[in-house]
Amino acid sequence: MPDRLDAPPCNQREVELHMHNPIQLEISRRDLLISSAATVAATGVAAGGAAAQSAGNTMNYTTKMSFTVNGERRNLDVDNRTTLLDALREHLHLTGTKKGCDHGQCGACTVMVDGRRVISCLTLAVMHEGDQITTIEGLGKPGDLHPMQAAFVKHDGFQCGYCTPGQICSSVAVLEEIKANVPSHVTGDLTAKVAVTPAEIRERMSGNICRCGAYSNIVDAIVEVAGTKA
Missing domain, CATH: 3.10.20.30 (Beta-grasp domain)
Known part of the structure; x- marks a missing residue:
């Protein structure tokens, strides 16, 4: 492939025509959007067809x-x-x-x-x-409740009950996180053992929403299961 320096120079006439008739590069916003949409559509069709052919017209x-x-x-x-x-x-x-x-x-x-x-x-x-x-x-099941389920009943940790399954599953996992010494955003000393405190519980349970507003009762239930005082 010849180097650009080896390409023959254009003649004087071509230079003069280019100077008097510069290429128009202006394009309207509408034309740009239309051409872009057409390009995307064509590319999508081509890609879809290629994928279908490569997969043998079958897909799981x-x-x-x-x-x-x-x-x-x-x-x-x-x-x-x-x-x-x-x-x-x-x-x-x-x-x-x-x-x-x-x-x-x-x-x-x-x-x-x-x-x-x-x-x-x-x-x-x-x-x-x-x-x-x-x-x-x-x-747990009726007559054989998990301690967290029993604590929610005792402390009235639910009202309508719709969020309760998620609250209880999250509560059980929260205590396991604390037991494993996993810190949260409110953990003060990262070198000490994480304590079960109302602040820790509220932070860790913040992703579980109770629209009835039974939050304080939920904290009491979790604290009781953890064996600490609120």
Whole structure:
């Protein structure tokens, strides 16, 4: 390939024409938007066609998976877009876990995955292959309540009850976090053992919204289960 320096110079006539008739580069905003949209559409069609051809016109929209829920192995064949929340409620019929905002803002759908709190409306079921999942149904049953469930009843930690499953699952996980010495934003001394205090509990439970306003009673319930005084 010849170097640019080897290219023959344009003649004098071409230079003069260019000087008297410069190339017009102005374009209206409307024309720019139209041309950009057309380019994007054409690119999308081409890419879609190439993908379909490369996949042999077949695509897997579902996935077979399994995980353990409340101690029981469960096998599912779910749409790849299915959230963990919908898998629990719609496929396994464990409706104790509630769908509140469906945007990860209220905490009503909180469950525990391998002992850690998870907002189940924001995670896909297929991401939890082989995981250990605990819902409110797995903590305790009538006549054999989990200590946190019993404390919520004793301290009237709920009113309408809609957020309660998420509150209780989160509360159990919070005490495990503190036991594991995991600090929060209000932990003062990061070198000392984290204490169970109302401030720590309120900070860690701040993602669980109670529209009935039973927050003080919820703190009392958690403090009692932790074995400390509020």
